[in-house]
Each structure stands twice: as C-alpha cells, then as structure tokens.
Amino acid sequence: MTDLAVDLDLPAAEPDDPHAIRIDNPVDGSLVGRVAMASREDVTAAVEAARAATAEWAATPAADRGAALRAAAAAVRGRADDLAAINEAETGKPAADAKEGVLAGAGTLEQYAELGTVHRGRSLLGAVSATDLMVPEPRGVAAVLTPWNDPVAVACGLLGAALVTGNTVVYKPSERCPHTGLLLGELLAPYVPDGVLTSLPGDGSVGAWLAESPVDLIAHVGSSEAGRAIAKAAATTGAKVLLENGGNDPLVVDADVDPRWAAAQAATGSFANSGQICVAVERIYVHRAIAEPFVTALTEEAERTGLLPLVDRAHRDKVHDHVADAVAAGARLCAGGVVPDDPGSRYPATVLADCTPGMRVLREETFGPVAPVCVVDSFADGLEAARTDRYGLAATVLTRSMEHAQRAWRALPVGTVKVNAVFGGAPGGAAQPRGASGQGYGYGPELLDEMTTTKVVHIEPAPGG
Structure with missing residues (x-):
C-alpha cells in the first residue's frame, strides 16, 4: 500500500x-x-x-x-x-x-x-x-x-x-x-x-x-x-x-430520426465519463412513434458498455438511490441497475424506461451512467417537458425538422442548446447557465x-x- x-x-x-x-x-x-x-x-x-x-x-x-x-x-x-x-x-x-x-x-x-x-x-x-x-x-x-x-x-x-x-x-x-x-x-x-x-x-x-x-x-x-x-x-x-x-440536461428525440442513431447519441450523452459530466444527458423524452426501437437499441448500448467507475462509493450510493426510487415508482429496468459485488465503486450503464415526472431520476441531477426514458406523444410535448425544470445548463434535440430545431433552441431556457449532436461545438463559445x-x-x-x-x-x- x-x-x-x-x-x-x-x-x-x-x-x-x-x-x-x-x-x-x-x-x-x-x-x-x-x-x-x-x-x-x-x-x-x-x-x-x-x-x-x-x-x-x-x-x-x-x-x-x-x-x-x-x-x-x-x-x-x-x-x-x-x-x-x-x-x-x-x-x-x-x-x-x-x-x-x-x-x-x-x-x-x-x-x-x-x-x-x-x-x-x-x-x-x-x-x-x-x-x-x-x-x-x-x-x-x-x-x-x-x-x-x-x-x-x-x-x-x-x-x-x-x-x-x-x-x-x-x-x-x-x-x-x-x-x-x-x-x-x-x-x-x-x-x-x-x-x-x-x-x-x-x-x-x-x-x-x-x-x-x-x-x-x-x-x-x-x-x-x-x-x-x-x-x-x-x-x-x-x-x-x-x-x-448542477444540470439536469434533457434530450428530446423527434419522430423523424433513425432510432438506432438516436440511441447511440443518447448512450454517448448518458454514459461518457460514467455520466459524470456537467452537460451529460440526464433525462430523455422520445416520441412514441420510435420509442420501442429506441429503447431496445439504447439497452443494447448499455449492455455493451457494462460497468463504469464512479468517483467513490458515496456517489455510487446516490446514483443507485435514484435508480431504486424510479424502479419502486414504476420504471422498467432495461439494463444495469445492480450494484456489483466488488471492492471499488463501479456501477453499470443503466437504462430506465416508462419514467414519469415525479421520479427523482428526472427531477434531480443523477450525475451517473443512467439513461431515464420518458415517452411523449409529440415533439411539442417533449419540448415542454424538457423546458419544465429548475436547472438551465444545456439541452440536446435530435430532429430532421428545421422548424422543430428552430423552435427548440429558441424555447429551451438553458445556456447551451445542441441540435443533432450531444457533444461538440466551435471553439471560443461562451454560455451563461441559468436557474439552479x-x-x-x-x-x-x-x-x-x-x-x-x-x-x-x-x-x-x-x-x-
């Protein structure tokens, strides 16, 4: 030692x-x-x-x-x-x-x-x-x-x-x-x-x-x-x-995008650096028209990703508490969600489906490799759900519609809006976070x-x- x-x-x-x-x-x-x-x-x-x-x-x-x-x-x-x-x-x-x-x-x-x-x-x-x-x-x-x-x-x-x-x-x-x-x-x-x-x-x-x-x-x-x-x-x-x-950054997935591509974007946003990124994807709103193949593909991404290190056990406990709270409230555990029996503080890439607004995993910043998915009936519903939050750091929208993209970046009350890429941007940009x-x-x-x-x-x- x-x-x-x-x-x-x-x-x-x-x-x-x-x-x-x-x-x-x-x-x-x-x-x-x-x-x-x-x-x-x-x-x-x-x-x-x-x-x-x-x-x-x-x-x-x-x-x-x-x-x-x-x-x-x-x-x-x-x-x-x-x-x-x-x-x-x-x-x-x-x-x-x-x-x-x-x-x-x-x-x-x-x-x-x-x-x-x-x-x-x-x-x-x-x-x-x-x-x-x-x-x-x-x-x-x-x-x-x-x-x-x-x-x-x-x-x-x-x-x-x-x-x-x-x-x-x-x-x-x-x-x-x-x-x-x-x-x-x-x-x-x-x-x-x-x-x-x-x-x-x-x-x-x-x-x-x-x-x-x-x-x-x-x-x-x-x-x-x-x-x-x-x-x-x-x-x-x-x-x-x-x-x-903190941030509780939303990802809104429109009906007109390829669900497997969108799932790969969601996995990158949710699981990169074990989800321990200020602008990580924290909550996902997917259009009902592509929800089933999207969740299936996202689950496959999580299973391929496997166990990821979290900074310490106290943080892992917090992440798992959010997952356990969601499952107890009716969320469907599609991947991960089980604390491994090892001496470190690793946690599996986790996908939760059928999430609802009252769950802590949607209301609070989880800051771990967790992808909670809510199904919405329209792009407008997803955008409204994404807007309804006390945080205002960043948000991502995946859509082929220029109209929807324009509506989204103007409507989302956050410092950074990304369209069709969960990470990236030109050098020299500077944003002001909002709210909490x-x-x-x-x-x-x-x-x-x-x-x-x-x-x-x-x-x-x-x-x-």
Missing part, C-alpha cells in the same frame, strides 16, 4: 489525523493517498498573502503575465502523463480521457495567455478637449473552487483567466481529487510571484471558509447546493460570484470580462494649463 501524497511530496496527513482526506481507487478500492486538510488559519494566511501580492501582480504588464501562463502551460504538458495517471487513480477517469483533459487545460492556459494581452477597454467620444476611457482592471483576490470530474481542464480555464487579467488566486481543488489539483497548483505556482497563486486542499468546510473570506471574486464549478451557499456568503462580503453548478445551474460566463473570451471590473476615466485639462 502506497500513499500518493508522500510520493508526490504533497501535504500528506499524519496517520492519526481524523480530518485527513482519504482517497481510495474507484476500481479496486486500494488506497491512493491521504492529504492533510487546510485549516481556517491556512485559509486566512493564503487570502492575506494574495491580498499583499495584488498590487505588484496587477501592475505587471499583461504581456509578462501572458508569458508566465505560456511557461506554466509547457510545464503542464510536460507532466501530462503524470497528471492523467493520478486523475485516473483518484476518480476512475480513464487515463487516455484524463490526458485529453490535461492537454485541453494546457491549451486553455495558452489561449488565455494570448487573449489576456489583447483584452482591452474602450475610448469614449466626449468633448474634444477631454479624454474619456473605459478601463478594465483586476478585481483583486479570486477564490477558485473546482470540481473532480474534469479537474485539470476546468481549473486551467478559471486559473488562467484570473491570473492573466491580474488577479491573485487562492485555489481549492475538489476533495475527491486533491492530489491532481495540488500537483497542478505546484506546476503553475513557480511562474508567478509569491502569494499570487496558493493551493489549499480541503473539503466543503475549507470552501466555505474561503467564501466567507474578504475576497473579491469567487469562481465555483460544482454542485448547486454548494453554489447557493457561496452566493449567500458573497451577499455578505460583496464578492463577485461566477457559478457553473449558476450564473456568469465560465469560459471563452468573455470569462476575461467576468474576471475584471471596469473603471470610467474622464480627463480634462486644468484651467490655464
């Missing part, structure tokens, strides 16, 4: 530390490592160090901040295999997929290195004798709290945008992948001055202490419950809040605007000057 924290020279916990974060491998249950949690005093010290570093870092030329990010990106690329292997050990994310996330994160750092140097204000047309400007400035100290399902890619986006615009950062990675997050922080920190980037390991209590601290910006990707708590804390401190939180899913741009060039605040400057010559 090894302890990854010791191997990586991270803040390993003492053997008798009752507050240590223990990570077990989701596949075989073996110990990955034990990390010592940050204390309230550590949080205070990190915020104070970040505050002390704000003036110098804000005054650093944007080109120099961009150069620092490019160098940090190269360091991340150089350790991509290590980061991927650690991510796989902690969360079960396959190493090849994890490496894609690491390289995406390095690419995002490089993009913000370029975008940050050309992020600009505006000149205004006032009196010819005056100068009027709108100038972007750093917000100050940013608290960045990131998730476990794609830890490097998400963190690099928020950290890169915050740092290149001149903010200092206190970074808390998820307690479900502390080794991955802390190693990422160690790779980035040498390229910025002391105090500009501090990484703190910890659970929700550490995140709460950060949210209550005198910071200027809180950027959080994670659960809606945590997001609500952060927003409440920020209402007291006055911090700007960026939230990308959060607020603010969380990626793309617009994230630089979120990370800065605007000052209007009016300059007139003094009399006699």
Whole structure:
C-alpha cells in the first residue's frame, strides 16, 4: 500500500489525523493517498498573502503575465502523463480521457495567455478637449473552487483567466481529487510571484471558509447546493460570484430520426465519463412513434458498455438511490441497475424506461451512467417537458425538422442548446447557465470580462494649463 501524497511530496496527513482526506481507487478500492486538510488559519494566511501580492501582480504588464501562463502551460504538458495517471487513480477517469483533459487545460492556459494581452477597454467620444476611457482592471483576490470530474481542464480555464487579467488566486481543488489539483497548483505556482497563486486542499468546510473570506471574486464549478451557499456568503462580503453548478440536461428525440442513431447519441450523452459530466444527458423524452426501437437499441448500448467507475462509493450510493426510487415508482429496468459485488465503486450503464415526472431520476441531477426514458406523444410535448425544470445548463434535440430545431433552441431556457449532436461545438463559445445551474460566463473570451471590473476615466485639462 502506497500513499500518493508522500510520493508526490504533497501535504500528506499524519496517520492519526481524523480530518485527513482519504482517497481510495474507484476500481479496486486500494488506497491512493491521504492529504492533510487546510485549516481556517491556512485559509486566512493564503487570502492575506494574495491580498499583499495584488498590487505588484496587477501592475505587471499583461504581456509578462501572458508569458508566465505560456511557461506554466509547457510545464503542464510536460507532466501530462503524470497528471492523467493520478486523475485516473483518484476518480476512475480513464487515463487516455484524463490526458485529453490535461492537454485541453494546457491549451486553455495558452489561449488565455494570448487573449489576456489583447483584452482591452474602450475610448469614449466626449468633448474634444477631454479624454474619456473605459478601463478594465483586476478585481483583486479570486477564490477558485473546482470540481473532480474534469479537474485539470476546468481549473486551467478559471486559473488562467484570473491570473492573466491580474488577479491573485487562492485555489481549492475538489476533495475527491486533491492530489491532481495540488500537483497542478505546484506546476503553475513557480511562474508567478509569491502569494499570487496558493493551493489549499480541503473539503466543503475549507470552501466555505474561503467564501466567507474578504475576497473579491469567487469562481465555483460544482454542485448547486454548494453554489447557493457561496452566493449567500458573497451577499455578505460583496464578492463577485461566477457559478457553473448542477444540470439536469434533457434530450428530446423527434419522430423523424433513425432510432438506432438516436440511441447511440443518447448512450454517448448518458454514459461518457460514467455520466459524470456537467452537460451529460440526464433525462430523455422520445416520441412514441420510435420509442420501442429506441429503447431496445439504447439497452443494447448499455449492455455493451457494462460497468463504469464512479468517483467513490458515496456517489455510487446516490446514483443507485435514484435508480431504486424510479424502479419502486414504476420504471422498467432495461439494463444495469445492480450494484456489483466488488471492492471499488463501479456501477453499470443503466437504462430506465416508462419514467414519469415525479421520479427523482428526472427531477434531480443523477450525475451517473443512467439513461431515464420518458415517452411523449409529440415533439411539442417533449419540448415542454424538457423546458419544465429548475436547472438551465444545456439541452440536446435530435430532429430532421428545421422548424422543430428552430423552435427548440429558441424555447429551451438553458445556456447551451445542441441540435443533432450531444457533444461538440466551435471553439471560443461562451454560455451563461441559468436557474439552479449558476450564473456568469465560465469560459471563452468573455470569462476575461467576468474576471475584471471596469473603471470610467474622464480627463480634462486644468484651467490655464
């Protein structure tokens, strides 16, 4: 038995530390490592160090901040295999997929290195004798709290945008992948001055202490419950809040598409990364005309997929509770739905048919490899069911009708609508989640605007000057 924290020279916990974060491998249950949690005093010290570093870092030329990010990106690329292997050990994310996330994160750092140097204000047309400007400035100290399902890619986006615009950062990675997050922080920190980037390991209590601290910006990707708590804390401190939180993303399947192709799309959306993706397909509304062959094909997809690793047993229990609740309420279990007898935290790709609106699997974010299917009598009924939800992250529509596609993207109250592809999109896009899913741009060039605040400057010559 090894302890990854010791191997990586991270803040390993003492053997008798009752507050240590223990990570077990989701596949075989073996110990990955034990990390010592940050204390309230550590949080205070990190915020104070970040505050002390704000003036110098804000005054650093944007080109120099961009150069620092490019160098940090190269360091991340150089350790991509290590980061991927650690991510796989902690969360079960396959190493090849994890490496894609690491390289995406390095690419995002490089993009913000370029975008940050050309992020600009505006000149205004006032009196010819005056100068009027709108100038972007750093917000100050940013608290960045990131998730476990794609830890490097998400963190690099928020950290890169915050740092290149001149903010200092206190970074808390998820307690479900502390080794991955802390190693990422160690790779980035040498390229910025002391105090500009501090990484703190910890659970929700550490995140709460950060949210209550005198910071200027809180950027959080994670659960809606945590997001609500952060927003409440920020209402007291006055911090700007960026939230990308839970989703309950619908898939609407029209009568005019090939049911086997639609089932393959649904399987990709529901089972990729074990369903542990913010924009995973969480609920499916299929037209009655193709429902039977669709469910049959989706069941075959699930059976081929088999067992998938979930991040830990607590999360697997939650996923299974949703499935069990649906079956008890009358859903038909077509595939999966049985907890395996093994030491890890794997769960089978699962298909539920005959689902009804009151089931938890439709009302709440399951965040696992579960495809709950509801049959609807018309495209309009499916669209209305998809619209009726408190979340507003993303949605997908499969249809050959341009009329239906147009109606859908205009009607769905979500940040991202995808037509005929559950994943994909051009680079550079940026969406704002709605409802319980959060607020603010969380990626793309617009994230630089979120990370800065605007000052209007009016300059007139003094009399006699």
